[in-house]
Amino acid sequence: KAGVTQTPRYLIKTRGQQVTLSCSPISGHRSVSWYQQTPGQGLQFLFEYFSETQRNKGNFPGRFSGRQFSNSRSEMNVSTLELGDSALYLCASSSGTGYTDTQYFGPGTRLTVL
């Protein structure tokens, strides 16, 4: 089975711009979660989508949003970029069902905001 894929792998933007990141989950997985990794805050949960609905949300401002399509692919959008948004953005997929539901991560998108 192919793993979780994320595009693009690297991105450079300037303050005030917006960005869209894409994630394709493992085939058959219906849950997609997004995480932000920074040196200062570590790995932090952004949100989870399951069957095109946001099921969980972390403590991030409304500039961070996402969506999921009927094929389970997901996009994450960050509007009005700030310098502090520079981070590795990780997507993880899982079946979304069952008592123990392991998340498998993609390689991440490295976003640099100048």
Next chain:
Amino acid sequence: DQQVKQNSPSLSVQEGRISILNCDYTNSMFDYFLWYKKYPAEGPTFLISISSIKDKNEDGRFTVFLNKSAKHLSLHIVPSQPGDSAVYFCAASVLVAGNKLTFGGGTRVLVKP
């Protein structure tokens, strides 16, 4: 408020010996725990998990122990190999609340040949 803590930022161990990584948590609602390994510029790789109904789970060289009363879990790697050199994260979730993982800060492991 850090709900999941890995108090040792780094660990150095000789090849063939045991690596023991520790993780403490404060939220008693957590009922599913996972360990991930991460290389630079890559996403975390799932290693092993344990649910709160168990106190031990083994998978090859990896064993995870859970002490619910102490809110503590540990990962044992035996024997350690140079390829195990990476950053290890423990993570916890509340299963009924869905797929929201709370991560510790990570422990960098160096296995010396």
